[in-house]
Amino acid sequence: MANAYLQVIAHFFAKPGHGDAIVKHLAELAEATRAEPKNLYYEFFRSPLEPDHFVILEQYSDANGLAEHRETEHFQRLGFGTIIPLLERREVSSHMVPGDAA
Template identity: 85%
Template sequence: MASAYLQVIAHYFAKPGNGDAIVKPLTERAAATRAEPKNLYYEFFRSPVDADHFVILEQYSDADGLAVHRETPHFQRLGFGTIIPLLDRREVTSHMVSGDAA
């Protein structure tokens, strides 16, 4: 049986026309996040219908993994410093997934 993990689903809605400006910093943040000890998975996807809408899927080995992620220099610089100011809004949810979930 696999151990439990934290699943994070984030929706980023860029200010109109700012989707292209978010791709490079999201790509850089994804690579840095994948190197974090508690990160198990990190990918982002751009909507084919709305170029300003992104979905980010993240998994961490425990609930603390997300808190640690948000304090990293790359999240502070790329997230708070670069990406978030370009957003109209963001919606982030997280859920613990039990080890015996299919």
């Protein structure tokens, strides 16, 4: 029986022309995040129609995983310090996903 996990869905909207820079930084952030103990999954996707729009899907083993992720050195440096200043806006939602009943 699988345990419940936290699913995070983020939409990042880059300032016009900053999409390529964000790809580079997101790739570095993704690699570091995947090594976190509570991270189960981290992938990001770039829209082919709107190259300044990104969707990030993250999964953490418990409800505290996202908060702990935001405190890491790599998120402080890459997320807050580098990526977020390049965004026009971001939308982040998180949801607990129940474990399997089987």
